[in-house]
Amino acid sequence: MDDTEDTVDETPEVSKDDVPSVPDHREATRIAEALLFASAAPLSVDDLAGRLPEGADVGAILEDLMALYADRGVHLVRVAGRFAFRTASDLAFVLARNVVEQRKLSRAAMETLAIVAYHQPVTRAEIEEIRGVATSKGTLDTLLETGWIRLRGRRKAPGRPVTYGTTPHFLEHFGLDAIEDLPGLEELKGAGFLEGRVPPDLSVPVPSDDQALREDEDPLDHDELFQPLSIDEGGTGGE
Amino acid sequence: MDDTEDTVDETPEVSKDDVPSVPDHREATRIAEALLFASAAPLSVDDLAGRLPEGADVGAILEDLMALYADRGVHLVRVAGRFAFRTASDLAFVLARNVVEQRKLSRAAMETLAIVAYHQPVTRAEIEEIRGVATSKGTLDTLLETGWIRLRGRRKAPGRPVTYGTTPHFLEHFGLDAIEDLPGLEELKGAGFLEGRVPPDLSVPVPSDDQALREDEDPLDHDELFQPLSIDEGGTGGE
Amino acid sequence: MAEALPFEDVAPVERAESEPALHVDVDGFEGPLDLLLELARRQKVDLHKISILALAEQYITFIEEARRMRLELAADYLVMAAWLAYLKSRLLLPEPPKGEEPSAEDLATALALRLRRLEAIREAAKKLGERDWLGREVFARGAPEPVMIRRDAHYEASLYDLLKAYARQRQIKLNAKVSLHKRNVWSLVDARDALERLVGHLSDWTTLDTYLMQYMVEPSMRPTVLASALSATLEMVREGKLTVRQDEAFAPVWVKPIRDTAEAGA
Numbered sequence: 001m002d003d004t005e006d007t008v009d010e011t012p013e014v015s016k017d018d019v020p021s022v023p024d025h026r027e028a029t030r031i032a033e034a035l036l037f038a039s040a041a042p043l044s045v046d047d048l049a050g051r052l053p054e055g056a057d058v059g060a061i062l063e064d065l066m067a068l069y070a071d072r073g074v075h076l077v078r079v080a081g082r083f084a085f086r087t088a089s090d091l092a093f094v095l096a097r098n099v100v101e102q103r104k105l106s107r108a109a110m111e112t113l114a115i116v117a118y119h120q121p122v123t124r125a126e127i128e129e130i131r132g133v134a135t136s137k138g139t140l141d142t143l144l145e146t147g148w149i150r151l152r153g154r155r156k157a158p159g160r161p162v163t164y165g166t167t168p169h170f171l172e173h174f175g176l177d178a179i180e181d182l183p184g185l186e187e188l189k190g191a192g193f194l195e196g197r198v199p200p201d202l203s204v205p206v207p208s209d210d211q212a213l214r215e216d217e218d219p220l221d222h223d224e225l226f227q228p229l230s231i232d233e234g235g236t237g238g239e
Numbered sequence: 240m241d242d243t244e245d246t247v248d249e250t251p252e253v254s255k256d257d258v259p260s261v262p263d264h265r266e267a268t269r270i271a272e273a274l275l276f277a278s279a280a281p282l283s284v285d286d287l288a289g290r291l292p293e294g295a296d297v298g299a300i301l302e303d304l305m306a307l308y309a310d311r312g313v314h315l316v317r318v319a320g321r322f323a324f325r326t327a328s329d330l331a332f333v334l335a336r337n338v339v340e341q342r343k344l345s346r347a348a349m350e351t352l353a354i355v356a357y358h359q360p361v362t363r364a365e366i367e368e369i370r371g372v373a374t375s376k377g378t379l380d381t382l383l384e385t386g387w388i389r390l391r392g393r394r395k396a397p398g399r400p401v402t403y404g405t406t407p408h409f410l411e412h413f414g415l416d417a418i419e420d421l422p423g424l425e426e427l428k429g430a431g432f433l434e435g436r437v438p439p440d441l442s443v444p445v446p447s448d449d450q451a452l453r454e455d456e457d458p459l460d461h462d463e464l465f466q467p468l469s470i471d472e473g474g475t476g477g478e
Numbered sequence: 479m480a481e482a483l484p485f486e487d488v489a490p491v492e493r494a495e496s497e498p499a500l501h502v503d504v505d506g507f508e509g510p511l512d513l514l515l516e517l518a519r520r521q522k523v524d525l526h527k528i529s530i531l532a533l534a535e536q537y538i539t540f541i542e543e544a545r546r547m548r549l550e551l552a553a554d555y556l557v558m559a560a561w562l563a564y565l566k567s568r569l570l571l572p573e574p575p576k577g578e579e580p581s582a583e584d585l586a587t588a589l590a591l592r593l594r595r596l597e598a599i600r601e602a603a604k605k606l607g608e609r610d611w612l613g614r615e616v617f618a619r620g621a622p623e624p625v626m627i628r629r630d631a632h633y634e635a636s637l638y639d640l641l642k643a644y645a646r647q648r649q650i651k652l653n654a655k656v657s658l659h660k661r662n663v664w665s666l667v668d669a670r671d672a673l674e675r676l677v678g679h680l681s682d683w684t685t686l687d688t689y690l691m692q693y694m695v696e697p698s699m700r701p702t703v704l705a706s707a708l709s710a711t712l713e714m715v716r717e718g719k720l721t722v723r724q725d726e727a728f729a730p731v732w733v734k735p736i737r738d739t740a741e742a743g744a
Contacts (some may be wrong), residue, residue: 028332030310030311030312030327031312031330031333032312032313032315033312033332034312034313034327034330034333034617035312035333035334035455036616037312037313037324037326037619038326038617038618038620039620039621040620041620041621041623045430046462051333064693065428072269073268073270073271073273073274073276074272074273074276084621085276085619085621086623087273087276087277087623088269088273090257091269091270091273092481094270094272094273094274094290095277095623095624095625096625097625100632101632102632102634103632103633103634104633104634104635105633105634105635105639109644110635110639110640110643111644111646111647112640113635113640113643114640114643114644114647115644115647116642117644118644119450123610130647131647132650135506146631146633148633166734173635174635174636174637174640175637177738178639182641183641185622185648188644188645188648191641193644193645194645194648194649196649208414245628252618275622276619277621277622277623277624277625278619278622279618279622319509323618324619325612325616325618326616326617326619327616328610328615328616331610331616333614333615334615335614339632344486344607346508347518348630349606350508350599350600350603352603352606353599353602353603353606354599354603356602356606357599357602369595369596369599370508370509370512370595370596371508371509371510371512371513371514371592371744372508372510372554373509373553373554392587395661411612411614412609412611412612412613413539413609413611413612414609414610414611414612415609415617420600421602421606421607422605422606423598423602423605424602425603426598427598427599427602430595430598431598432594432595432598433652444497
């Protein structure tokens with residue numbers, strides 16, 4: 001605030017005119033500062049003008065305040081044409097705390113993950129065919145978030161559906177050396193996961209999490225690589 | 240770190256070494272400012288120390304900030320032993336306009352609050368003795384609801400009446416740094432009006448909002464701690 | 479507490495102008511001590527110099543007036559009136575020699591002290607109320623910026639969960655297969671009957687396949703016919719009714735009936 005006054009003093013011809021208004025300007029600046037501080041929402045120039053003493057130069061006051069706070073821990077910023085105090089963006093880290101949250105996968109997500117693991121590269125439609133139920137976008141998004149599955153490419157087929165596969169992180173998390181270490185149906189049966197006779201035609205395709213695309217896969221479009229979560233396959237619609 | 244700095248000015252040979260720490264003080268001050276600005280609740284020195292760079296002199300930083308804001312629209316104040324930015328009280332006339340509707344305390348409630356504040360720990364019977372009238376349950380409930388008073392414990396006396404005291408929130412609301420800062424406390428004490436309730440051997444004729452129970456207090460029962468509002472002391476009945 | 483008084487509307491002006499005129503309305507008071515304090519204030523003297531005797535008289539008069547007007551008075555007002563009447567009589571009568579009871583002067587002093595204490599706490603309450611209240615005169619940051627909690631989700635799942643989930647899926651398929659397809663079966667009994675008919679006509683080696691062709695018109699019947707026929711054949715071999723020969727793997731199976739016991743051993 002005193003800074004402001006100083007600058008005013010440097011321009012004598014203006015300062016003479018302003019002499020009676022200097023204390024007012026100071027006071028108006030204090031009021032604006034308090035109003036901006038106490039307001040729950042950003043304030044517009046009009047909001048401020050309505051609360052400041054008659055004739056206060058809101059524009060100058062805001063400029064002064066902005067300059068005053070420019071290199072401080074808090075800045076006066078313009079948001080959507082209004083003004084508000086905000087933590088200096090370079091200090092955002094002091095207001096953040098990282099919390100590691102343990103989450104469990106839903107049954108649907110777990111089943112989808114298993115199918116991706118065993119049947120990769122697999123499309124959403126194929127997952128749905130195996131599960132016999134539509135797969136919600138959220139389920140795949142969650143799995144992408146875990147870092148265990150990834151978008152591989154697009155199947156060379158009508159509609160060019162996205163193919164999903166697992167990541168090295170998946171192997172790491174589940175303690176597998178390679179995707180081929182996933183037990184086959186007979187082994188599952190032996191371990192008691194499956195009951196009854198396993199018909200020979202009920203087989204498991206050999207999963208491949210090879211980085212290289214298969215012959216029936218096209219690469220993803222360039223921008224999909226960077227925004228995997230926003231991809232909508234235009235698929236079968238959520239559950 | 241900055242302690243060193245201050246002393247440093249007198250001992251130039253050390254100050255050279257400390258030169259690099261000057262920007263740290265600046266940065267730590269910015270961080271403290273951001274933290275205090277961002278929080279609606281007052282922050283303790285410990286709160287701040289835990290979030291500031293290692294070795295920051297929190298005391299010096301707070302003094303700097305207090306001085307910096309002393310004649311501004313927003314002040315850094317000490318409340319309830321903690322620090323918070325608050326609008327300058329002389330600007331109440333502008334800011335009070337946007338107060339939607341401050342819940343007004345009845346005279347009975349305000350008096351009861353004052354008795355709890357000045358005479359704490361105090362029982363309902365003692366409040367009634369001072370006011371010469373039964374205290375309605377609603378009055379104490381209202382005060383408990385504001386968060387300004389709390390159930391402290393039970394007096395070690397026949398009937399084991401509940402004792403009441405104020406909370407840090409009370410200090411914060413009334414802009415008091417400590418319970419000793421209550422207005423007119425000295426006069427009340429001087430006139431001997433704070434004595435004579437507790438047995439003389441235990442009497443400490445000053446209010447205490449210390450978290451620790453006094454010798455003549457027992458802790459509350461376990462479930463009372465979690466449902467303070469529903470407690471009925473089986474007291475004197477309403478007005 | 480008392481209801482509003484009937485004459486309240488009659489003389490409001492008088493009440494405002496002449497404050498000392500006793501307005502009998504207990505509604506505005508917070509109990510007998512508050513009433514006493516108000517009456518004491520009307521003495522317009524320092525509370526230290528208050529005449530307890532005069533105060534007691536005023537209080538009693540007030541209460542009598544209220545009762546004459548049949549106002550409902552809370553019991554504590556009446557208790558205080560009775561106590562003050564007692565104090566008044568004690569103060570007026572010559573003090574008996576020092577006894578067990580506190581003297582009338584002591585009682586009066588104690589009452590005066592209580593009044594002053596109430597007055598003092600009232601004053602304190604007023605000062606407290608006049609302080610800058612947070613949210614009334616003084617304000618905290620209107621838009622506090624909460625500490626952003628960045629949640630790094632850490633998903634938990636075990637290989638066991640994964641395999642169980644997969645098996646669950648496949649199991650459903652497995653069960654579904656059994657219930658969906660009604661399989662055509664050529665039972666062992668059918669096979670046995672057919673073979674016995676065949677053996678009845680045979681005298682030398684003949685291929686089983688040729689004979690079974692008639693039962694495999696439906697392609698889907700082929701596996702079951704072949705399997706059942708082979709089982710039945712082996713059964714009849716065991717019984718010594720048939721002998722079987724196959725020259726190499728996947729070659730046609732030849733059968734020949736056994737007519738006598740000598741050949742059966744071969």
